[in-house]
Amino acid sequence: MNLRGKQKRFLRSKAHGLNPIFQVGKDGFSEIWLEEVDKALDRRELIKVNILQNSLVETDELKAFIEENSSINVVQIIGNVLVLFKVSSSQKHRQISDEVKSI
Template identity: 50%
Template sequence: MNLTGKQKRFLRSEANRLTPIFQIGKNGLTVEMVQEFEDSLENKELMKVQLLQNTDWTATEAVEFIEENSDITVVQKIGRVLVLFKPSDKEKYQRYSSRLPKSNHS
């Protein structure tokens, strides 16, 4: 999903008060783990993931892997924390996607 700068800013501000709910550790990042992120985002839409000190993955590598293996958009990378977004298909969970600023292209 291509988000505008304005939409990414909105999501980053919403993510400020979130705490990471997944951690990427010494076992690294797998397709199965990315699937868990997607499943979790179905009813959250926005979440943080933290890379632990004992992982061999850099934040940049993790971003590329997540975006290549899913429909998740990484809206922010701060140090070892990633902010992930994926709009929910279920209307009752569209807490963020329903409030995204409209893009000028639509």
């Protein structure tokens, strides 16, 4: 799903109060890590990911990996925190995406 400016702004406002639930440490990331993020997004639709200070991973590198290997949208990057969005495959978990579509 390609997001327009107003949709991204709405998602950023929704993500403001969220705490990061995934972290990238010194071991970096992998396909398995991305699968777990994808599962979490399938239930929540909007999450934050934190890159720890001791990590050798750059935010642009992680963003490129996520966008190339999945259908996850990177909504915003703030320092070492990424805001991720994906429409849930389950209809009962589609609360945020229904609001986004109406914008």
